[in-house]
Amino acid sequence: MGGRPQGVVTHQPSQQSTATSDDWIAELIVSLLSLVWWMVKTAVQLAWHFPLVTAVLVAAWWAYTSDHLLVLGIVVAILVVALVVWRLAWPGSFDRLVAQPAWRRRKRRAIRRNWPGLCERVGLALAVTDRRSGGQRQSWTPGLSRLRWASREHLVLTGRVHVVAGQTVDDLASAAETLGAACGAWSCRVRKTGPRTALVTWLYGDPLAQVVTPLPIPDVLHAAAVPVGLREDGQPWLLRLAATHVLIVGVTGAGKGSVVWSLLGGIAGGIRDGLVQVWAVDGKAGMELQPGRALFTRFATTVEDGVQLLEDAAVLMTERAARMAGTSRRHEPSTREPLLVVLVDEVALLTAYTPDRKLRDRAEKALAAIATQGRAPGVVLVAALQDPRKEVLGLRNLFPTKVAMRLDEKSQVDMVLGEGARESGALCHQIPDTSPGVAYVKVDGVREPVRVRAAYYNDQAIGELACAYAPSRPPESRPVFSVVDNDAHDDANTCGEEGAA
Numbered sequence: 001m002g003g004r005p006q007g008v009v010t011h012q013p014s015q016q017s018t019a020t021s022d023d024w025i026a027e028l029i030v031s032l033l034s035l036v037w038w039m040v041k042t043a044v045q046l047a048w049h050f051p052l053v054t055a056v057l058v059a060a061w062w063a064y065t066s067d068h069l070l071v072l073g074i075v076v077a078i079l080v081v082a083l084v085v086w087r088l089a090w091p092g093s094f095d096r097l098v099a100q101p102a103w104r105r106r107k108r109r110a111i112r113r114n115w116p117g118l119c120e121r122v123g124l125a126l127a128v129t130d131r132r133s134g135g136q137r138q139s140w141t142p143g144l145s146r147l148r149w150a151s152r153e154h155l156v157l158t159g160r161v162h163v164v165a166g167q168t169v170d171d172l173a174s175a176a177e178t179l180g181a182a183c184g185a186w187s188c189r190v191r192k193t194g195p196r197t198a199l200v201t202w203l204y205g206d207p208l209a210q211v212v213t214p215l216p217i218p219d220v221l222h223a224a225a226v227p228v229g230l231r232e233d234g235q236p237w238l239l240r241l242a243a244t245h246v247l248i249v250g251v252t253g254a255g256k257g258s259v260v261w262s263l264l265g266g267i268a269g270g271i272r273d274g275l276v277q278v279w280a281v282d283g284k285a286g287m288e289l290q291p292g293r294a295l296f297t298r299f300a301t302t303v304e305d306g307v308q309l310l311e312d313a314a315v316l317m318t319e320r321a322a323r324m325a326g327t328s329r330r331h332e333p334s335t336r337e338p339l340l341v342v343l344v345d346e347v348a349l350l351t352a353y354t355p356d357r358k359l360r361d362r363a364e365k366a367l368a369a370i371a372t373q374g375r376a377p378g379v380v381l382v383a384a385l386q387d388p389r390k391e392v393l394g395l396r397n398l399f400p401t402k403v404a405m406r407l408d409e410k411s412q413v414d415m416v417l418g419e420g421a422r423e424s425g426a427l428c429h430q431i432p433d434t435s436p437g438v439a440y441v442k443v444d445g446v447r448e449p450v451r452v453r454a455a456y457y458n459d460q461a462i463g464e465l466a467c468a469y470a471p472s473r474p475p476e477s478r479p480v481f482s483v484v485d486n487d488a489h490d491d492a493n494t495c496g497e498e499g500a501a
């Protein structure tokens with residue numbers, strides 16, 4: 001078994017003494033040595049676990065034996081006064097340097113020490129009858145190791161848990177909420193790392209409670225891990241853009257725009273260097289995406305133009321796939337064959353809300369073609385949507401990466417992220433409207449949804465991004481397939497002049 005046996009109910013049978021009356025002295029010596037060994041071991045353990053108390057006791061002993069009790073009293077008094085003054089005059093630094101480290105240490109030690117009992121209380125103990133030891137009932141609990149603060153700043157504690165034989169990581173996951181509450185955390189997550197192991201994360205603070213400022217823009221394109229915001233464990237939220245499609249769903253005001261701008265910020269270096277082209281469709285007459293127009297190689301602001309843009313992207317995709325056939329199965333972005341990001345804001349305007357049925361059919365056909373065949377030739381769809389119902393976007397299951405922001409109803413969570421997502425902790429319907437930009441991300445092939453918050457680009461930040469990262473290559477050196485929108489270049493040039501001014 002992987003864990004440790006706890007709480008043996010019956011007593012161990014007493015050892016039959018084989019000693020004769022002749023060797024009782026030897027037995028006494030052995031017992032005395034064991035006692036000394038136990039005392040030394042306990043003293044070392046106590047000193048290790050309670051260094052401050054040990055230091056005070058040693059100092060008191062030294063003062064008592066060397067007749068320096070008064071000196072010790074004065075030193076202690078000075079220390080206490082200094083701490084009180086520090087606490088009152090500079091509470092911030094006292095909290096950061098004294099109170100919080102002490103609290104973290106206590107919390108970690110308490111969980112480690114009480115782990116078997118905690119497991120018993122939250123139903124993670126497994127009672128087993130051991131036939132070899134005469135039918136004793138033994139209680140086994142999962143093993144806990146590598147318990148450490150993953151982020152001191154955001155109060156994120158992680159530990160590796162090894163479930164016992166007879167349990168699964170799912171058993172652990174279903175006890176996550178109770179385990180979190182039992183440990184005093186406001187949230188607890190379980191991520192499977194092996195057949196019987198999981199990484200358990202306790203959150204004692206919420207790094208997503210604050211607005212996330214735009215992250216540093218990578219100079220070099222890394223489409224497999226685009227920095228978009230922050231995860232709830234305090235780590236950067238890196239979104240894969242290569243060989244995937246991304247669907248962003250949320251009610252109005254949920255902050256879909258911040259995911260889009262953060263994504264554009266994360267690939268801005270690639271856009272500037274000509275390794276990425278963004279073809280954008282904003283069916284709301286350009287109201288949402290207009291401020292970033294200089295970043296887009298093509299920009300459609302009407303449904304008709306949007307549908308045309310999607311069809312052109314589908315043609316490009318087919319041509320590129322034909323060129324790649326037999327030579328390469330994975331697209332590598334280059335200036336001749338850039339990664340093409342087809343960005344559609346409010347995709348339902350093209351698929352469901354358009355009264356013209358022919359346009360609707362054309363849009364759906366082009367979207368379906370890109371969604372099913374675009375990944376390998378480097379044509380990536382990023383679509384934002386308010387209403388996740390199937391009649392609005394029947395293709396939603398073709399997006400391997402889903403970002404679900406605030407939703408109206410709990411039934412919509414599984415609709416967007418896939419079956420079981422709500423049970424796994426994706427509570428999109430509970431995201432408060434005071435936390436725009438917060439979302440749960442589910443990537444196909446990864447079981448657990450992750451809670452994240454996109455960085456927030458205000459209008460000024462968007463303007464600066466568009467000016468600084470507009471594609472710099474002159475139109476004549478662009479790849480043959482690009483249909484360059486001259487207006488976009490005029491904007492880029494204007495940005496350049498403004499930037500220089």
Ligand SMILES: Nc1ncnc2c1ncn2[C@@H]1O[C@H](COP(=O)(O)OP(=O)(O)OP(=O)(O)O)[C@@H](O)[C@H]1O
Pocket residue numbers: 211212250251252253254255256257258288386436437438453454455456
């Ligand atoms: N990541 C974020 N952090 C903080 N505030 C945000 C964030 N994202 C958005 N906001 C705030 O929420 C408001 C609404 O955001 P946004 O327009 O992006 O929502 P939306 O989901 O795109 O809505 P709609 O579908 O109506 O366009 C913004 O004006 C901004 O004030």
